[in-house]
Amino acid sequence: MGWFRRHGEASIPIDAALWRKATAPWLFMRGMLPVDAERLHRLAERFIAAKQFSGTHGLEISPLMQVEIAAQATILVLELGFEWYEGWSEIIVYPTQFMPEREIVDEDGVVHLVNDPMAGEAWLGGPVILSYEDVALTADEENRVAGYNVVIHEFAHKLDMRNGDPNGSPPLHAEMSAMQWKHAFTHAYDDFCARVDAADDLAERDGGIALDALPIDPYAATSAGEFFAVASEAFFETPELLQPAYPAVYEQLRLFYRQDPSARLASLG
Numbered sequence: 239m240g241w242f243r244r245h246g247e248a249s250i251p252i253d254a255a256l257w258r259k260a261t262a263p264w265l266f267m268r269g270m271l272p273v274d275a276e277r278l279h280r281l282a283e284r285f286i287a288a289k290q291f292s293g294t295h296g297l298e299i300s301p302l303m304q305v306e307i308a309a310q311a312t313i314l315v316l317e318l319g320f321e322w323y324e325g326w327s328e329i330i331v332y333p334t335q336f337m338p339e340r341e342i343v344d345e346d347g348v349v350h351l352v353n354d355p356m357a358g359e360a361w362l363g364g365p366v367i368l369s370y371e372d373v374a375l376t377a378d379e380e381n382r383v384a385g386y387n388v389v390i391h392e393f394a395h396k397l398d399m400r401n402g403d404p405n406g407s408p409p410l411h412a413e414m415s416a417m418q419w420k421h422a423f424t425h426a427y428d429d430f431c432a433r434v435d436a437a438d439d440l441a442e443r444d445g446g447i448a449l450d451a452l453p454i455d456p457y458a459a460t461s462a463g464e465f466f467a468v469a470s471e472a473f474f475e476t477p478e479l480l481q482p483a484y485p486a487v488y489e490q491l492r493l494f495y496r497q498d499p500s501a502r503l504a505s506l507g
């Protein structure tokens with residue numbers, strides 16, 4: 239096993255059998271070259287050494303849980319570099335969805351206490367909080383919803399927070415165009431919100447089927463920041479749905495993440 243910190247190295251080894259067990263079922267591993275999978279493995283080892291995992295509500299964090307969280311988090315930075323996750327260290331894991339109590343002040347100045355169940359949360363400069371039940375769902379080939387990945391979602395917010403609030407505009411690379419990014423995302427977001435509204439109307443008649451036919455999770459219609467996080471989930475998990483629906487968004491994400499999950503799928507023939 240070898241769960242020890244190698245002297246002088248900020249990396250905790252993940253043995254090959256555990257790595258295979260954790261990663262084999264995931265959609266985003268489809269078509270990945272062995273050399274890239276190997277780099278992901280090493281990056282996940284660094285992630286486990288650098289981040290502090292803590293279970294809450296009686297949850298004990300197992301080596302498998304750490305690998306599942308680390309590997310799904312590091313797929314986002316495989317070509318960006320580990321430094322994109324610097325500046326914070328804590329990962330808090332709940333056994334299931336959690337209900338933080340929040341006070342929200344509405345437009346009329348009225349304070350509401352809300353407690354909606356959440357699968358994950360990312361704090362600016364602070365921890366990432368995850369429901370393990372939702373993390374594990376990505377490996378459950380019978381029950382998962384393709385394109386839903388809470389780890390990718392929350393860590394996409396973390397990347398977006400590199401330049402402040404998670405608003406759907408992460409820091410872009412020098413060779414990218416902020417105008418093209420904005421154009422692609424604004425257009426797709428407006429279109430998607432209209433499609434969700436139309437699907438909502440239809441769903442009242444057909445019992446929700448219309449919402450299932452959307453190319454990405456309708457939660458993306460919440461805000462530009464959520465659209466980026468949900469599009470990132472789809473980019474890695476279901477590029478075959480995202481790319482035809484929103485090719486310009488796919489292209490911007492390809493430039494941003496410096497990966498091409500569609501090409502990986504195509505390589506499978």
Ligand SMILES: [Zn+2]
Nearest residue numbers: 391395464467
């Ligand atoms: Zn979110």
